[in-house]
Amino acid sequence: MIRTKYEQTKIADMPAAADAQNTLNVFSIEAVDRSGIFRIPGDMYSKTYKLSDINFAGVTEDEQKDLIIGFSKVLRSIPCRFSYSIANEYVDEKNFYDRVLCKKQEDKNDHLRDSMNRIIREKLSDARQGLYQSIYLTLTIKAESIRAARADFLSMEGAIRSAFMGLGRSGVQGCHIRALSTDERMNLLCGFSHASLVGKNSFSYQEAIRTAQDPLTVISPAYMQFGNESFRLNRMTGKVWFIDDYPKSLEADILTGLSRLNVTSFVTVNNELLDLAAFKQEISRKYMKVGMKIEGEKQRNRNNNDYLSDASQKLLNEKEKLDRFLKEMDSRDDHYFNTTMLVMVLAKDEDELARVEEKLKNFAALKSFSIKGCFSRQREALNSALFLGVQEFKRVVNLSSSCLAMFIPFKTQELFDEGGIYYGINQLSQNAIFADKKLLKNHNGLILGQSGSGKSTFTKVEILLIFLTYLLDQVIIVDPQSEYGDLADAVDGTVICFDSGKEFYINPMDISFVDVDYATLREIIAEKSDFILTLISSLIKRDILPEEQGIIDKVVDKVYSENYSIRRKLSGLADDVPEFEVPAFMKTDRVDMVFEDGLSEDEQVRAYSPTLLDVYQGLLDEGSDLAKSLAAALEIFVNGSLNMFNHKTNVDLSNRMVIFDLSGIKENLRVTGMLIMMETVRRKIKSGSQNGQWTHLYIDELHELLGVDQVAGFILKLWKEIRKMSGIMNGITQNMSDILNEENAGRLSAIFSNTEYFALLSQSSLDKKKLMALLPEISEAMFNFVDNAQSGTGLLKMGNVTLPFDMRMNKDSEIYRIVNTDGGSYGV
Numbered sequence: 001m002i003r004t005k006y007e008q009t010k011i012a013d014m015p016a017a018a019d020a021q022n023t024l025n026v027f028s029i030e031a032v033d034r035s036g037i038f039r040i041p042g043d044m045y046s047k048t049y050k051l052s053d054i055n056f057a058g059v060t061e062d063e064q065k066d067l068i069i070g071f072s073k074v075l076r077s078i079p080c081r082f083s084y085s086i087a088n089e090y091v092d093e094k095n096f097y098d099r100v101l102c103k104k105q106e107d108k109n110d111h112l113r114d115s116m117n118r119i120i121r122e123k124l125s126d127a128r129q130g131l132y133q134s135i136y137l138t139l140t141i142k143a144e145s146i147r148a149a150r151a152d153f154l155s156m157e158g159a160i161r162s163a164f165m166g167l168g169r170s171g172v173q174g175c176h177i178r179a180l181s182t183d184e185r186m187n188l189l190c191g192f193s194h195a196s197l198v199g200k201n202s203f204s205y206q207e208a209i210r211t212a213q214d215p216l217t218v219i220s221p222a223y224m225q226f227g228n229e230s231f232r233l234n235r236m237t238g239k240v241w242f243i244d245d246y247p248k249s250l251e252a253d254i255l256t257g258l259s260r261l262n263v264t265s266f267v268t269v270n271n272e273l274l275d276l277a278a279f280k281q282e283i284s285r286k287y288m289k290v291g292m293k294i295e296g297e298k299q300r301n302r303n304n305n306d307y308l309s310d311a312s313q314k315l316l317n318e319k320e321k322l323d324r325f326l327k328e329m330d331s332r333d334d335h336y337f338n339t340t341m342l343v344m345v346l347a348k349d350e351d352e353l354a355r356v357e358e359k360l361k362n363f364a365a366l367k368s369f370s371i372k373g374c375f376s377r378q379r380e381a382l383n384s385a386l387f388l389g390v391q392e393f394k395r396v397v398n399l400s401s402s403c404l405a406m407f408i409p410f411k412t413q414e415l416f417d418e419g420g421i422y423y424g425i426n427q428l429s430q431n432a433i434f435a436d437k438k439l440l441k442n443h444n445g446l447i448l449g450q451s452g453s454g455k456s457t458f459t460k461v462e463i464l465l466i467f468l469t470y471l472l473d474q475v476i477i478v479d480p481q482s483e484y485g486d487l488a489d490a491v492d493g494t495v496i497c498f499d500s501g502k503e504f505y506i507n508p509m510d511i512s513f514v515d516v517d518y519a520t521l522r523e524i525i526a527e528k529s530d531f532i533l534t535l536i537s538s539l540i541k542r543d544i545l546p547e548e549q550g551i552i553d554k555v556v557d558k559v560y561s562e563n564y565s566i567r568r569k570l571s572g573l574a575d576d577v578p579e580f581e582v583p584a585f586m587k588t589d590r591v592d593m594v595f596e597d598g599l600s601e602d603e604q605v606r607a608y609s610p611t612l613l614d615v616y617q618g619l620l621d622e623g624s625d626l627a628k629s630l631a632a633a634l635e636i637f638v639n640g641s642l643n644m645f646n647h648k649t650n651v652d653l654s655n656r657m658v659i660f661d662l663s664g665i666k667e668n669l670r671v672t673g674m675l676i677m678m679e680t681v682r683r684k685i686k687s688g689s690q691n692g693q694w695t696h697l698y699i700d701e702l703h704e705l706l707g708v709d710q711v712a713g714f715i716l717k718l719w720k721e722i723r724k725m726s727g728i729m730n731g732i733t734q735n736m737s738d739i740l741n742e743e744n745a746g747r748l749s750a751i752f753s754n755t756e757y758f759a760l761l762s763q764s765s766l767d768k769k770k771l772m773a774l775l776p777e778i779s780e781a782m783f784n785f786v787d788n789a790q791s792g793t794g795l796l797k798m799g800n801v802t803l804p805f806d807m808r809m810n811k812d813s814e815i816y817r818i819v820n821t822d823g824g825s826y827g828v
Contacts, residue, residue, distance in 0.1 A: 005278035009338045011543070012394045016041050020379060023220040026230065027189065028383050028390045032215050034205055036182045037153065038388065040407055045140055045149035046150045046389025048185050051084075051135040052176040055166060055802065056410040057256070057428050059526055059779040062581035068252060070167045072405035076651075077163040079156060081140040083270040085387055086409050088133050089188065090264040097614030100422070100434060102468055105242050105322065107316075108490060113468050115814040122810060124432055131539055132430070133259065137177065140389035161620045170269055175410070181205075185387070186219060193388070195222040195264060195346060196235045226379045230353065236346050237353050240374045241340040241360065242395045247368035250406035255362045264346040265357055268385045269407055271337040272396070279398075280329055281474040290315060316740050324604035324819055336406055338396035343371065355643035395433050413801045421465040422798055424807030427785065433796065433805055438694065440756045440799050443728040444719060446702075448507040448771070451734055458759060459698060459732055460487050460819035467657060468489055473694040475657045476681055479702045482663035483536035484725070490818045493657030498644075498673040503633030508535055508676040511560065512687065521564060529556045531679050532615065532708055540633045551627050555618035563610050570608070572768040604648040612638050613646055642669060653684060672709055678714045689725040697722070702731035706747055716750055723754075730757075735767055748774075759805075760786050761794035778802050780795060 003011070010399055017025035031039040038046045039201045056067055101120060102113035139156065143149035148490050149735055161177050169173030180188075186203035195203060203218045225232040230239040255358060259267045261715040294311040301309045310316065340497045340706075343360065347353035364371050374381035380392035412428040421437035439442045449455035464487065475493075477484050488495045498502050511528060513521075533552055537544050546551065616638045619631035638646050660681075685695045699715070722729045731751070763771065763786040772783055778797060785804035809816050 004282065005275055006050045006282040009272045009274060010394060010396050013044075013390050014041055015380060015383070015390075015392055020226070023222070023224050024214075024216050026193075026221065026224055026382075027216070027219060027386075028388060028392065029216065030819060031146075032183055032186065032205070033150075036152055036180050036185055037146060037149055038066060038185070038386060039146065040140070040390050042142070044140055044389065045146065045153075046138055046140045047153050048180045048389075049137045049139075049177045050180055051164065051409070053135060053220070053413050054175050054410045054781065055413050055782065056252075056408060056781045057412045057511070058785075058802075058804070060781045063781070064252060067167060067410070068405050068408060071408050071410075072401045074160075074163040074167065075337075075401040075404055076121040076333075078139070079160050079273070081389075081391070082274050083138045083265065083268055083387070083389070083391075084409050085136045085138070085266050085268040085385070086133060086259040087136060087267075087387075088259065088261060088263065088265045090191055099418075100432060102465075105471065109332075109468055111673065112464065112490065112815065112818075116465065116468065119809045119815060120422055123577050123806075127532045133429070136180075136387045138387045139388045145394065145527065157215075162318060162332050167586060171559055174253075178334055186215060186257070189219040189386070191628060192346075193233070193671065193704050194749045195233065196348070197222060203760075217515050226375045227827075228378070231378045231382065233346060236348055237350055238344065238346040238382070239353060239357070240378055240385055240393075241297050241371040242343075242374055242381070242393070243369055244372045244395065245270055246368040246397055247277070249368075252404060252406055252408050254367055254369075255407050255409055256411045257367065258343055258360065260465070261356060261359070262346065263348075263352065266342075266344040266385045268342045268387075269404075269409075270340045270342065270384060270392065270394075271404065272339075274338060274398075276329075276336070279327070283322060283326055283329070287319065287326065290319045290322060293321060315466065325819070334680055335401045337399050337401070338394070339399045339404060340384070340391065340394050340396050341407070342374075342381060342393070344382060349456065355480075356456075380760070413803055415796070415798055417799050419436045421462065421469050423462075424792075427793065427806050433798070433803065435729055435798050437757050437798070442754055442756045443723055444755045445728070445730045445757030446749075446755055447732045447759040448763070448767075449734065449759075449768070449794065450764050452791060453761035453763075453794070453825060454701070454807075455732060455734070455761050456483055457819045458701070458729075458761065458792065460484070461658075461809075461815065463487065463696070463698060464491070464815065470694065473696060474684070474688055476684060476697045477657075477659045478662070478677065478681075478697075478699040478705070479659050480662045480704055482661050483700065484659050485661070486818055488657060490658050491657055492655075493659060494652045494655040495659045496651050496662055497661045498669075498677070498792040499661075502664070504651075505644070505650045506676055506680055507606070507609055507611055507647060507649045508532075508645050508679060509559075509611055509614070510605050510649055510680070510683065511563075511652075512605050512683075514562055516564075521561075523555055526562045528560060529553050531675075532556050535557075535672065535675055535679075536634065537631070538675055538710060548626060548630060551619070551624065551630065552615075555622060557616055559610050559618055563608070563614075564608045567604075567608050602654050609648075611646055625659040642666075643670065644669060645658075652679070658684070671710060673712045674705060674708060675714065678711060678718070682714075682718060685716070685722060685725050685727045689763045695722075695725070696730070697727060698730045698732060700732045702733040703735075712747055716747055719751055719754055735764070756797075756799050758797040759794065760789070760797070762786055762789040 013028075018031060020026055027236050028040055029038050030041065033039070040046055056064060059067070064100040075315070104110050105115060128245055133588060134391045136501055141149060141152050143152055157179070165174040165176045180697075182205045183203055186205075188270065192199050201218045203215065207213070207219070208215055209495045221233055223232065223234050230237055232238075232821055255269070259265065292313050297311040297315065345353065345356050345360075347356055360371055379392050381388050384393045400804055411772070412426065414426060414429065415423070415430055415433045415435050416431075417436040418433055419438055420434035420439075423433040423435055425431065426433055437445065437524065445729055447455055447459050458590055463475055463477070466473060487493070496506065498626060509528070509532070516524060529552075533544055533549060536552060612634065616631055616634050618636070636642050660677045662673065662677070664672075681697060685697065688695045697718075705715055758775065760771065768783055768786060772778070774799070778795070779802075782804065785793070790808070794804070795804045796805045811820075
């Protein structure tokens with residue numbers, strides 16, 4: 001039969017094997033190439049790409065309209081047959097939990113890991129539990145050879161990738177597109193064809209070449225049987241439906257609703273690009289055919305002596321619509337497609353399949369369309385629903401790119417970093433959130449929320465998970481209000497109270513000379529000298545005069561130089577190093593300390609570092625009136641009642657969790673204590689970095705520290721530099737108003753520009769407006785999740801991903817009792 005060019009696009013592809021006699025013939029694949037390209041029947045070649053999801057559900061209606069318009073432009077950029085699928089891939093539930101739950105370490109903290117794992121399991125009981133939802137785009141072209149196909153795909157990819165990235169708008173990240181390798185594509189098919197089996201095949205292209213292995217043997221199911229209404233795959237039952245009657249008015253959430261199934265499923269939209277001239281010819285033919293019917297009715301009316309009656313209104317309306325459509329085709333730059341929509345489901349048994357079918361039909365009725373099973377064509381429909389690029393089953397409808405764009409596959413971004421820690425569930429999709437801040441370009445973060453929002457509890461859960469998951473990482477907490485003591489008790493952390501009555505001492509002049517030679521010594525002494533100048537300024541509560549700076553710098557230089565020389569001698573090292581000339585003042589015969597063998601680096605620092613007494617004595621020895629005046633000013637801090645910081649360090653700073661409790665510090669030593677604390681923190685972070693250790697620093701009540709100029713400068717410098725020292729800095733505060741003042745404007749700008757992680761819990765209206773101005777990349781609609789949000793819920797921004805989280809937990813859990821110390825309502 002002679003068919004028009006348009007009619008040819010309605011013909012289904014022929015299967016690779018007319019009759020599948022065994023499981024090797026199930027999938028219509030003729031060959032695979034190392035570049036990820038499949039050869040399929042009819043000299044066709046296909047290639048599959050994975051698309052990143054974008055926040056469609058979490059933006060305003062106007063932004064959704066912009067996204068749909070943008071997606072229609074994307075569709076117009078694709079010059080060949082294509083399909084896109086929303087896939088709920090099958091993943092073994094046990095394997096899923098093995099990946100996400102805290103691993104047992106056979107240590108004293110395993111009971112905490114058990115408690116956290118129970119929380120995670122409870123939160124995921126209603127989620128997809130082992131199902132990953134992904135979006136795939138498959139392009140299909142006709143080519144003379146695989147080499148020609150490679151070149152054609154390469155020429156198309158650039159424009160298509162650019163079009164998908166162009167979906168980005170204010171508050172919405174563009175869509176990233178990544179080509180799947182041969183191994184990835186084949187293993188996706190393996191995951192489907194071996195669903196429910198314990199032992200699963202895996203495909204390696206290199207191994208297949210080495211062993212001359214037929215790829216089809218790897219992806220072939222162990223058992224498969226096709227019936228008229230369904231099919232059997234191993235121990236599971238599946239079925240494929242097609243959209244039969246489309247709604248008169250399309251809605252953008254149809255694909256999302258069809259894919260919201262707690263089973264393995266593929267929702268696929270297959271599209272055959274129509275030749276515009278051939279399509280116009282087809283419409284013109286229909287227009288002429290309707291016109292002839294109208295003339296025929298008029299002639300019959302005249303033959304019946306009825307000269308006033310016109311043709312039926314139905315025919316007149318149809319002609320008018322065709323006429324209007326032809327004019328639109330001439331005036332609009334649009335593409336047109338023959339589209340078939342398929343839904344494939346894989347259930348554990350017939351009962352579950354029946355429940356899924358009822359759910360699908362109820363949703364279809366709600367959206368005014370209908371679905372039908374692919375009767376006696378289940379095998380062909382299955383091939384068409386998977387990402388093979390074949391269209392062996394067709395029940396087409398003509399759609400323009402503008403209409404097709406309403407079937408948008410995007411819903412919401414997900415966050416599932418391999419090896420990340422638990423952040424609750426995504427409120428939009430009910431999927432688990434696992435994130436790793438180490439994967440961000442800039443690791444720093446801010447945790448913001450008004451009083452009662454669950455901010456402190458959220459922070460403690462994050463800290464506890466970091467401590468239990470990353471066994472080599474250290475955690476430092478700055479605690480101005482003594483809120484983290486229970487957390488330290490739970491994991492045997494070190495709490496350092498800056499309270500003279502408790503006799504916890506930190507020597508601000510502690511210094512490590514391990515692996516330090518004369519070349520780097522000057523730089524280290526310069527840093528310490530700058531810190532001691534700031535420290536003395538805070539102690540005497542005035543700026544240091546220029547002439548005083550020179551005296552202090554000279555004394556500090558001498559104190560550390562002599563200390564360096566003494567410690568080298570105690571360590572049995574010679575002073576004479578051929579590469580460098582040692583200054584005379586750095587050579588000394590004075591050794592008034594007894595060297596102890598077997599001391600760790602931390603113990604050596606505590607035992608042999610100088611103290612403020614050495615600086616005080618150095619000022620007296622200098623002899624000038626100005627030096628004696630400075631020594632007199634330091635008298636009370638060295639020998640008097642405020643000598644808290646003139647002691648050797650007596651606390652364990654080597655612990656993986658160290659908490660600095662500032663609640664008991666005297667007001668006249670508050671600034672000094674903060675400076676000493678920040679210097680100790682910096683030193684611990686630097687030491688950890690040199691040992692290959694990550695450090696997570698949390699500063700609670702950040703606005704208090706930013707309110708002190710000397711401390712604020714320290715924080716800002718560390719905020720910018722900590723990334724280079726394998727550190728992650730996190731600020732915690734209640735109200736943006738506390739830090740959004742004229743004095744802090746520049747500081748806040750520097751902090752936000754070096755921050756990629758934000759946890760936003762419930763916000764006041766004023767703070768929400770300020771955050772919207774500071775974070776314009778977050779959609780206005782997403783900020784609705786912080787309006788009067790329940791305690792433990794809010795927004796999580798991790799790099800380019802923003803999603804609403806729910807981290808509430810059962811009040812009866814051990815973790816809840818540890819982290820919730822304020823009697824709030826964080827739990828459920």
